[in-house]
Structure formats: C-alpha cells, structure tokens
Amino acid sequence: MESLRELYRIGYGPSSSHTMGPRFATEHFLGLCPEADRYEACLYGSLAATGKGHLTDKAIREIFAQAEKQVEIIWYPDEEKPFHPNALSLKGYDSQGETVAEQTYYSTGGGRVVVEGEIEDEKKRLYPQEYGTMAKILAYCAEEGLQLWEFVLQFEGNEILDYISEVWTVMCEAVEAGINAEGVLPGGLKLARKASQYNSKAGDFTGPLGNTAIAISYALAVSEENAGGGRIVTAPTCGSCGVLPGVLYYLAKHYKISKVKILRALLTAGLIGNLVKANGSISGAEVGCQGEVGVACAMASGAATQLLGGTIHQIEYAAEMGLEHHLGLTCDPMRGLVQIPCIERNALGAMRSIDHCTYALLGDGRHKVSFDSIVEVMMETGQALPSLYRETSKGGLAKVLA
Numbered sequence: 001m002e003s004l005r006e007l008y009r010i011g012y013g014p015s016s017s018h019t020m021g022p023r024f025a026t027e028h029f030l031g032l033c034p035e036a037d038r039y040e041a042c043l044y045g046s047l048a049a050t051g052k053g054h055l056t057d058k059a060i061r062e063i064f065a066q067a068e069k070q071v072e073i074i075w076y077p078d079e080e081k082p083f084h085p086n087a088l089s090l091k092g093y094d095s096q097g098e099t100v101a102e103q104t105y106y107s108t109g110g111g112r113v114v115v116e117g118e119i120e121d122e123k124k125r126l127y128p129q130e131y132g133t134m135a136k137i138l139a140y141c142a143e144e145g146l147q148l149w150e151f152v153l154q155f156e157g158n159e160i161l162d163y164i165s166e167v168w169t170v171m172c173e174a175v176e177a178g179i180n181a182e183g184v185l186p187g188g189l190k191l192a193r194k195a196s197q198y199n200s201k202a203g204d205f206t207g208p209l210g211n212t213a214i215a216i217s218y219a220l221a222v223s224e225e226n227a228g229g230g231r232i233v234t235a236p237t238c239g240s241c242g243v244l245p246g247v248l249y250y251l252a253k254h255y256k257i258s259k260v261k262i263l264r265a266l267l268t269a270g271l272i273g274n275l276v277k278a279n280g281s282i283s284g285a286e287v288g289c290q291g292e293v294g295v296a297c298a299m300a301s302g303a304a305t306q307l308l309g310g311t312i313h314q315i316e317y318a319a320e321m322g323l324e325h326h327l328g329l330t331c332d333p334m335r336g337l338v339q340i341p342c343i344e345r346n347a348l349g350a351m352r353s354i355d356h357c358t359y360a361l362l363g364d365g366r367h368k369v370s371f372d373s374i375v376e377v378m379m380e381t382g383q384a385l386p387s388l389y390r391e392t393s394k395g396g397l398a399k400v401l402a
Contacts, residue, residue, distance in 0.1 A: 001127040001278045003156060004270035008167045009111040009234045013226030014338040016238040017086050017283055017391075018047060018054030021107025026063040028115070029090040033101035036092030039064065039071040044087040045080035046285035047107060049392040053187065053336020055229070077392070083116065084108050085285040085390065109283030109291065110236045126155045127274075134275055134316055134371040141312050148302075148312055149267040156267075164263050164270075167233050171222070171245035174232050178221025185227050187337040189401070193228075195221035212351050214254065219246025219350035223343045236273040236282040239289075239338050240296035242346030244269055247300040247353050251307050265307050269299035272319045272371075280375040280382075284331035285391040287382025293345045294329055294378065298322030298371075300353035305360050313365030320371040321356040327374075327381050330389035332396030341397055 011020045026041070041060050043051050051057060057073050064071045081087035086107040092100040104116040131137050131151075141151055153160070178195045185191045195217050202213035223242030226232045235244040248265060251257050273282065276295045281287045302319035310318065326349075334340040388395030 001125065001132065001274045003126050004152070004160060004267070004274065005163055006112065007110060007234070007236055007270050007273050007277060008164070008266075010167065010170050010231070011111065011234070011238075012231055013229050013238045013241070015054040015056075016111040016234045017107045017109050017285060018051060018056045019059045020111035020234070020238065021086065021105075021113050022047070022056050022088055023059045023063055024111065024113045025088050025105035025107065026060050026090065028105070028113070029092075029101070029103055030063065030067050030069070032103065033092040034067065036100045037095045038093040039069060040074060040091040040093075041071050042074045042076060042089040042091070044076045044089070045085040046391045047086040047088055048075040049077040049394065050333060050336030051075065053333065053393070054338065081106070083114070084283070085387070086283065109281060109286070110234045110277065128155075132278060137271070138312055138316060147264075147268075148271055148306070148315060149264040152267040152271050160267070161263055164266050165259075168248075168259070168262060168266060170231060170233050171235075172249060174222045174225045174230060174241075175218050175245055175249045176221075177230060178223075178225040179217065181224065181228070185224065185339060186229070187227075187339060188335060189337055189339055191339050191343075193224045195224050211250075211254065212354065215246055215250040215350050215354060216347045218249045219243055219347045220343065222246060223346035227337070227339050227343060235269070235299065236277065236295050237284070237292045239284060239342050240292040240346060240349070242343070243293065243296035243349040243353060244300045244303065246346070246350035247304055250350075251304060255307075257307055261307060265303035268306050268315065269303040272299045272302045275371070276323070276375055276378075279372070280379045287379060288329055288385050288390050289331040289345065290323070290326045290329040290378055291382060292331070293349045294323050294326030296346070297326060297349040297353050297356070300350065301356035301360070304353055304357035308357060308361060310357070310361055311365055314360045314363070316371050317363070317365050317367050318356045318360035320367070320369060320374050321359065322353060323371070323374045323378055324369060325352065325356075327378060328385070330385065330396050331391040332389055332398040333391070333393055334398050334401045336393045
C-alpha cells in the first residue's frame with residue numbers, strides 16, 4: 001500500500017477521477033512535451049461520457065492555458081481502453097503535423113493517475129506486502145497490542161501527522177464554507193444549496209433526531225463545496241468527500257473530541273480506504289458508487305467507532321458494514337454532474353456511518369463476514385454492473401433528466 005498522502009489529496013472539485021486526475025496527467029505530459037506546435041487530448045469511456053459535467057475539458061484547458069498553449073479535445077464516450085474506463089491520450093504535433101510525443105494515462109480514482117506502460121513505483125509502497133489485508137493487520141496489532149492508527153505510524157512515521165493536520169484543516173474549512181454558502185450550484189440542474197438551511201433547522205431539533213440532522217448538514221456542506229468546485233480532500237474521492245469530514249466534524253464539535261484524537265481517527269480511516277484501494281477499487285467508473293460513497297462510509301464508520309472507544313475488531317466490523325450495505329450502489333449522475341444523487345448520498349452516508357458505529361459498539365466485534373471478504377465481493381459486484389451504471393450517465397437516475 002502507498003502512503004496516506006496518495007489517498008488524502010487536497011484539491012478542487014468536482015471530481016477526483018475526472019478533474020484532478022486529468023489535471024495531473026496534463027501537467028505530466030506538458031513536462032515531457034513542452035514545445036509542440038499543436039496538442040490533442042482524446043478522452044475515452046467514462047472520462048468522455050461524463051467529462052463535460054465533471055469539467056474535465058475545463059481542467060485540461062486550464063493547464064494548457066497556464067503554459068500559454070491551446071488544445072483540441074476529442075471525445076470517445078463509446079470507446080474504452082483495456083486497463084481502465086477512465087482513459088486520456090495526449091498528443092503533441094510539430095508544425096508539419098508529425099507526432100512529437102504521445103502518452104496515454106488512466107485516472108483510476110481518488111486523483112491517482114497511472115501512465116500506460118509504466119511499472120508501479122515501488123518507492124511509493126510504504127507498507128510491507130505481508131500486511132496487505134485487514135486480517136493480517138488485525139492479527140499483528142492484536143499480537144503487539146497496537147491500535148490501527150499506531151500501525152499506520154509505524155510505517156508512515158510521525159511526520160505524516162503534519163500532513164494529516166493539514167488535511168483536517170482543509171476538511172474543517174470546507175464544512176464551514178459550505179455551511180455559510182447559499183445559492184444555486186453551477187452546471188444546469190439549478191440545484192439549490194441546502195447545507196446552510198439544514199444546519200439552521202437542525203439547531204432547533206433535540207434528541208437523536210437533532211444529532212443526526214446536524215451531521216447531515218456538515219456532510220452536505222462539504223459535498224456542495226465540491227460540486228461548486230471548492231477546495232476539498234479526497235476521502236477517498238471528490239464525489240464522496242463529504243462523508244468522513246461530516247462525521248468527524250460532528251464528533252469533534254458535539255462530543256468535544258480533541259484534535260489529536262481526530263488525527264488518529266483520520267489515520268485509521270485512511271488505512272481502511274487504502275486497503276480497499278489496494279485490494280479493490282475506489283473508482284466509480286470501475287465499480288460504481290459503492291467504491292466511492294461505500295468506501296467513504298466504511299472509513300467514517302471505522303473512524304467514529306475508534307473515537308467512541310471501540311476495539312480494533314469493532315472498528316473492522318463497522319468498516320465492513322459501511323461496504324456491505326452499499327453493495328451494488330450504481331454511479332449514475334444526472335448530466336454527468338457530481339450533484340444528483342451524489343450530494344444526498346454523502347449526507348445519508350454520514351448518517352449511516354454513525355449507525356454502523358453504534359451497531360458495532362453494541363457487540364464485541366465478532367461477526368460472520370470479514371472486511372477483506374466484502375472488498376472482494378464489492379469488486380465482483382462492481383464488475384458485474386453494466387457500464388451504463390458505472391459513471392457513464394447512460395442509465396439509472398441519469399436518464400430521469402436525459
């Protein structure tokens with residue numbers, strides 16, 4: 001597994017795979033081919049099918065504009081490359097029309113980009129391969145008397161805490177900005193922001209209903225910021241970025257949990273997300289929204305359980321439920337925008353995370369389906385989903401406003 005720095009990426013919405021990834025790919029290509037006379041960007045599969053709604057073309061053009069270059073963008077929504085549905089080929093030509101350079105990139109989720117033909121960089125792998133599953137990590141932690149966050153620190157080093165502190169700062173800023181923002185989100189759906197209004201109403205509620213409503217408003221705030229192109233943290237993706245900060249901000253504020261404990265919870269949540277990323281997928285184009293909101297829910301469920309005193313086995317159980325109860329969740333955004341159903345799913349994912357935490361704490365952590373097993377099932381389920389339900393906007397809810 002790679003560092004949590006590769007999972008928690010700080011950037012701007014609305015999409016880690018469709019906006020962040022293509023930006024990184026374009027920057028890389030311009031570094032290889034800075035002097036071409038003409039450029040082309042060819043988008044394939046899901047990257048092309050929902051690229052305009054996800055502002056993929058805008059992101060690519062911005063990078064070329066910074067280099068004082070122009071680019072022609074060509075869309076191939078019905079053509080997929082073999083490695084991953086999110087593919088981008090960049091080409092540079094000289095004044096005679098001859099190809100100077102060409103490179104294909106795959107945006108595999110969470111802002112990560114894989115260059116075609118390159119072998120995985122072993123230097124990025126921080127965690128030994130023998131600890132590549134939750135079961136092996138739990139066994140090691142049980143033997144050594146470690147918490148999951150301590151396991152992370154053994155391999156990341158204490159310096160990761162400085163980065164995680166920055167991650168938490170950006171998450172809090174996104175909550176607060178979203179709570180104060182009002183108006184209509186861009187993109188054409190004319191969807192009004194709701195976080196500010198919901199937060200005001202939730203303050204008048206009492207008991208469990210009020211607690212849940214407050215958490216919903218925090219998750220909404222971050223997800224709406226992402227949809228508006230605001231600054232957020234992939235957790236594990238842009239499209240699912242509201243779940244984890246919504247839950248943690250709620251627990252920090254209403255349970256008076258210290259920052260140091262929040263940072264430790266972010267380490268544990270990151271470990272959960274990293275395990276899915278390494279053994280499954282966090283790409284909506286590859287496995288549907290179960291790989292985005294489902295994984296975010298697993299991360300938040302485990303983090304909340306740790307903060308409220310759960311054992312490592314109760315944390316694993318809560319995380320497993322986060323994935324299990326999102327199995328089969330499609331990725332079918334209306335008009336390719338990260339708005340409907342994405343924003344509501346973030347809010348309800350936060351609420352479900354708190355429920356999973358409660359359920360896990362009521363027991364002793366023993367259960368039938370392991371976290372590792374549910375990751376395998378999620379991948380199997382995702383691959384069985386027809387492509388029209390995997391971030392192409394060709395089926396499901398996307399057809400309501402086709």
